[in-house]
Structure formats: C-alpha cells, structure tokens
Amino acid sequence: MNAKIDDHVPVLITGGSLVGLSASLFLGRLGIEHMLVEKHPGTSRHPRGRGNNVRTMELFRVAGVEPQIHVAASALADNHGILQAETLTGTEQEWLFKEVDPGGRLSLFSPTSWCLCSQNDLEPVLVQCARELGGDLRFSTELRSFEQDGDGITAVVCRRGTDECRTVRAQYLVAADGPRSPVRERLGIGQTGRGDLFHNVSVTFRAKRLADAVGDRRFIACYLRNPEADGTLLPVDNREQWVFHIPWHPERGEELESFSDERCAEHIRQATGVPDMEVEITGKAPWHAAERVARSYGTGRVFLAGDSAHEMSPTGAFGSNTGIQDAHNLAWKLAAVLNGWAGPGLLETYGSERQPVARATSERASARSTEHRHPGYDAAPPTGRQRGVLATALGYRYTEGAVVGTDPAAPIVPEQLELSAEPGSRAPHMWLRRDGVRLSSLDLYEAAFVLLCGTGGRTWYDAGRRVGDRLGLPLECYRVGPDADHDLVCEPGADWAQVHGTSSDGAVLVRPDGFVAWRTAGFSAEPEAALTEVLESVLRRG
Incomplete structure (x- = not known):
C-alpha cells in the first residue's frame, strides 16, 4: 500500500465501547499516543454491561477514575444480590445471593469492591478521562481496511456518512471491535x-x-x-x-x-x-x-481484545471485565516495547497469558448460568464443585508468559482465593504508609516494575537500583518494614514477608499491571546477576 499517510500514531484502536475506551485510558496514563475510531456516533445509550468486578475497579482506582465512576453509578449504589421469583407479586421467591460481599470479607483482599455502573453511564466517564490524557477519540469513524508489514500497520479510516477517508500509519493495531470482529475475520482467526x-x-x-x-x-x-x-x-x-x-x-x-x-x-x-x-x-x-474464545489473540502487530477475543454468558458479569483486563495487560506491554525497555517478544505473552484466562472464565460463566437457571437457557446443571466468583474474578493466574518461577501445571483459576505473591498471580493487597500517606500496595503498580524487599533485603534493594539504571527501565525499589526507617511502613501487626510468601531477606518483583513476575525467599550471592536474568527473561530483551 503506497498511499499518502495522513496520520502517524504509535497505536490505533478500533472499537470505542468499554474495552476500547479502557485501552485508551490505560495507554493515556502511560503516555502512549494513540487514536481510537468507533463507527457509532457516541457512547452506548442502552443500559447494559453493568457489573464491574473488583479487579476491574482496582484498575480504575489506579488509573484515577474510580471516584468519577462511583458518581456515575450513584443511582444503583444500594442494589445488591440476585432474586429469583415466579412473579414479583407471588410468594415463591428466593435470593440466589443477597449481598455481593457478605461480612465484608473482600476488604482482606482489595482496597475497593464491585461497582454496579451501567455501560451507558460508565462509557462517558472513560471518554472524558481518556481525552483529558490526550487520547484522540473519533466517533462516527470506522476502520475500512488495513495492511501490516514488518514495521507497522497502514489503515484506512473513514468518516461515516461522508466521503472523508484518511490513511493512518500505526505501529500496532488493537481490535476491540466486538463479537463479530471484522479484524478477526480479516486475519482469519477461528474460535473454539x-x-x-x-x-x-x-x-x-x-x-x-x-x-x-x-x-x-x-x-x-x-x-x-x-x-x-x-x-x-x-x-x-x-x-x-x-x-x-x-x-x-x-x-x-x-x-x-x-x-x-x-x-x-x-x-x-x-x-x-x-x-x-x-x-x-x-x-x-x-x-x-x-461461549467462544479466539484461537489466537492476534497476528503480527494486530491484537484482539474484549469480545473480539472472547464471548461469555452474562451471568457473573465476566465478559466486559475480562475484556477490560485484556486491555490493561496489553497496554503496559505496548508501552514497554514502544518506550524501548522491552523486546517485541513481550507482546507475544499477551495471548499466552490472556487466552487461558478467557477459556477458564467463559466456562465458569456458562456454568453459573446453569446454576442460576438463567431465563431462556435450557442446560443441564453442572456436576461437581464449582469455583466461586471471587476466585475467578480476582484469583486467576498466568502460568506462562512474562513471569518466572510459575507452575505450568497449576489451574488457571484456583479452587479457593489465595493471594500470597505466587509468581503469575495478582500481588497481595495490604495497607501501607509512604511519607505518612496511607495507600494500598496495589496503588504502587502502574507505570514501572516494583521491587519490594523486606527488613533484611538491603542487598536486593541496592541491586535493584543499579540494575534498573543499567538496563534503562523503570524499576522502583522499596524496603518494607514496621517503622519509618523503611520506604513503606506496614500497619501495626502486619507482616509484609508473611503476606508475600517470602522472608525478611527475600524480595518480590511486581509488574506494572500488579502481577507478580518473580519471587525469591532469601539472599543471593550475586543479586544483580539474578535480577538482571529475571528482567531480561520477563521483558524478552534477549
């Protein structure tokens, strides 16, 4: 394609619903210039996709939009549970569950919680915040065609209802263009x-x-x-x-x-x-x-996210949440490659991490529909023990990908929710103080790798500082302990090492998306060499 190029942009996103807009928000937070095209004239007007699970709200918290979302969700702030009844006025009534978080147990695992915010209320918040971060969002504009080569994507985008078309040159294309994804069809990617x-x-x-x-x-x-x-x-x-x-x-x-x-x-x-x-x-x-999952999450420089990559039964509100978490996983990897501190091979881990999660989650969503006897769904009830919603929403793991020290045979979704800094899992939440300000440990993870060290982990801390500078990558190092002699101070009675499954001499390396990349239980004779090897492997810099 030798057309005149009208626009140059590192990332082009097609699809401006929840997943595409979330990708724009996350890329904007990381300072990555991008363009988003959406064929519809504006955000959704139909109230749907309302359940935002705890992991999604953690991501929105770190991205700074959680307060705005709670304002948009105020009309349904007191709604909880699912009721099953023959009619509203009859006597046959049963709560399938009455509280989303009975007993407040979720506060042990997260600084936030589920939020009931319909898609038509949430999307305008994402649009406003994405544009404030510099996102170039173009509605009534569709991706007409694209070709890719070894260096990037050449795409034609057209203003609907007009003859106005522009040729865009991008390094990467993110297809968040729905379950009938034209991009997926163009790539010839099948589904299971x-x-x-x-x-x-x-x-x-x-x-x-x-x-x-x-x-x-x-x-x-x-x-x-x-x-x-x-x-x-x-x-x-x-x-x-x-x-x-x-x-x-x-x-x-x-x-x-x-x-x-x-x-x-x-x-x-x-x-x-x-x-x-x-x-x-x-x-x-x-x-x-x-229940469908794409056989591949992309080809070359084109990546699928959201419904273009997977479809799920609505019971449990897994679909849009899985898509938003796709976008988050992909955004930090695109930023790392575009900013030059990761090799292009890092992007291959997007599919190897997210596809197994989608398969496990879509199966759980279907099973939950049969458990709840969802109206219109005639299926035999599932047999055997079913994993809970919280383990599925928050406890899923990456058994391979940009991680070191995982168990490839471990289940993607564990039977019980246990977050103890196992490599490949979401890092644990605990309350800390930094310069006197209270924050969750999850608030540390967004734009950089984070190396956490215990009271006896000074050698890891010093090694991390040197390795980050030498490799030219963002690596923040913190010593965590009980008093002000440490960078991060635990709340009284809390034991950082115990929560993170290590010792006071150990260290935990957390990725920008809050997932544990690697963990060690004690000293190393050559900490710089060990840490360098881990980062080179995770970031595919070889």
Whole structure:
C-alpha cells in the first residue's frame, strides 16, 4: 500500500465501547499516543454491561477514575444480590445471593469492591478521562481496511456518512471491535467453545407503578420464572426506568420483528405479576449469550481484545471485565516495547497469558448460568464443585508468559482465593504508609516494575537500583518494614514477608499491571546477576 499517510500514531484502536475506551485510558496514563475510531456516533445509550468486578475497579482506582465512576453509578449504589421469583407479586421467591460481599470479607483482599455502573453511564466517564490524557477519540469513524508489514500497520479510516477517508500509519493495531470482529475475520482467526448458548431481546421501558411491586427489594437483577412469560428484570433508577430481558428463540423460527412494543409490554406485565401496569417501551436491542474464545489473540502487530477475543454468558458479569483486563495487560506491554525497555517478544505473552484466562472464565460463566437457571437457557446443571466468583474474578493466574518461577501445571483459576505473591498471580493487597500517606500496595503498580524487599533485603534493594539504571527501565525499589526507617511502613501487626510468601531477606518483583513476575525467599550471592536474568527473561530483551 503506497498511499499518502495522513496520520502517524504509535497505536490505533478500533472499537470505542468499554474495552476500547479502557485501552485508551490505560495507554493515556502511560503516555502512549494513540487514536481510537468507533463507527457509532457516541457512547452506548442502552443500559447494559453493568457489573464491574473488583479487579476491574482496582484498575480504575489506579488509573484515577474510580471516584468519577462511583458518581456515575450513584443511582444503583444500594442494589445488591440476585432474586429469583415466579412473579414479583407471588410468594415463591428466593435470593440466589443477597449481598455481593457478605461480612465484608473482600476488604482482606482489595482496597475497593464491585461497582454496579451501567455501560451507558460508565462509557462517558472513560471518554472524558481518556481525552483529558490526550487520547484522540473519533466517533462516527470506522476502520475500512488495513495492511501490516514488518514495521507497522497502514489503515484506512473513514468518516461515516461522508466521503472523508484518511490513511493512518500505526505501529500496532488493537481490535476491540466486538463479537463479530471484522479484524478477526480479516486475519482469519477461528474460535473454539460451545458457541451460542441462548438469545434475548433487551427491552428498556418506563413503568411508574413497578416500583410499588418491587418495594424495598434492591436487587441487581431478578430472574422471573413465570411459565407464561419468563425473563430478567433489571432496575435503571429503581423508580420508573427499567430493563427487561425477554428470551428469544431464533432456533425455533422466532423472528426478531415479532417483538412488537405491544408484545413486549404484555410480556413484562405477565412476568412481573402486575397485569394492569402501564408500560412505555423506550428501546429494544437483541443480544446473544455465547461461549467462544479466539484461537489466537492476534497476528503480527494486530491484537484482539474484549469480545473480539472472547464471548461469555452474562451471568457473573465476566465478559466486559475480562475484556477490560485484556486491555490493561496489553497496554503496559505496548508501552514497554514502544518506550524501548522491552523486546517485541513481550507482546507475544499477551495471548499466552490472556487466552487461558478467557477459556477458564467463559466456562465458569456458562456454568453459573446453569446454576442460576438463567431465563431462556435450557442446560443441564453442572456436576461437581464449582469455583466461586471471587476466585475467578480476582484469583486467576498466568502460568506462562512474562513471569518466572510459575507452575505450568497449576489451574488457571484456583479452587479457593489465595493471594500470597505466587509468581503469575495478582500481588497481595495490604495497607501501607509512604511519607505518612496511607495507600494500598496495589496503588504502587502502574507505570514501572516494583521491587519490594523486606527488613533484611538491603542487598536486593541496592541491586535493584543499579540494575534498573543499567538496563534503562523503570524499576522502583522499596524496603518494607514496621517503622519509618523503611520506604513503606506496614500497619501495626502486619507482616509484609508473611503476606508475600517470602522472608525478611527475600524480595518480590511486581509488574506494572500488579502481577507478580518473580519471587525469591532469601539472599543471593550475586543479586544483580539474578535480577538482571529475571528482567531480561520477563521483558524478552534477549
């Protein structure tokens, strides 16, 4: 392609939904110039994708947008749990779970928690913050074509509804362009998995009287199992705006056009048990629950993220969260390569780390749909013990990739949540003080590698300082202990070494994404050589 180049940018992102916007935010935080193109004129107007799990909120916390997200999520701040009932007015009712974090156990593992923020409320926050960081976000603009060579990507992007097209030269392309990804199709990347699971029509509506039937039950979702009209009810403002997911069966020849406003309104009345309720339909959108994972997460300089890489059943809110975490994993690696302190081979670890996580998570999402008997999904209940949501959301591990000292045979998702600085796992959370300011250990991880050393780890600390300077990479070194003689001071009674599975003479190396790259339990006769070997391996600098 010998076209005139109109724009040069290190990274081009196609797709401006939750995952693409998160990629823009994370790249912007790392100072990486980029352009994002999205074919739609603006952010989502349909309230969907509302569950942001604890790991996603940790990432948004470090990226500085957690407060803005909580403001956007204020209408649903008091909603918890999933209710299952025949109708809202009947006697057959059961809470599948009533509290997201019963007993406050999550505070042992994280400085934050889940947040219920619908996609239409979250995306504008991401747009504003990404643009403030310098992101070039172009809506009503689509990726028309692209070619790649050994040095980069040449793409044609066009303004929809006009003849205006521009040729963009980028070093890398991130495809966050959804489950029907044109980029994935263009690359010829196939998919594995069970395929389509079930189908729904998501209906937004107004009904002032529905709040009376709901009463004080502030649920995230209510599965209504009326044999004549089943589906899922979700609050938007707990007053008069709601969403109802009506099962749709195209496999039986049911056409989308048959979901008229009249049919949807009557279905909602029957399902809720309020037969004379006034229902105003305000929108409809079909969606498909599926279990698919791409056979490859990219080719050459093109990478898949989010729904282009994996589709999951909505139960458990794993899909968008896994996609946002894809973007985070990829962003720091792109920054490391573009800034010259990692070899291009580091980018190969994106797929080797994230693809197994997607497979394990998509299987768990499907199993949870059967456990909950999700309306519209007819599947036999799973057999055997099922891993919990928290272990899946927070405890997943990278058994290979940009890590040293992992067990390749270990399960990607453990049976129980244990975060003890095992290489390949998310580093533990503990409260610390730095210069008198209280912070979580997770707040340390974003733009640099971090080497944590115990009270007896001075040799590791000194070696880390020298190695970082010599290799020309961002490596922050901290000594952690009980008093002000240390860079980071533990809270009274806390033992940093015990929490991190090492000794006071040991050290833990944490990646910019908060995952443990390597751990040692004690002294080394040649700490500089040992640390250099680890970093060269992790960053593929050979």
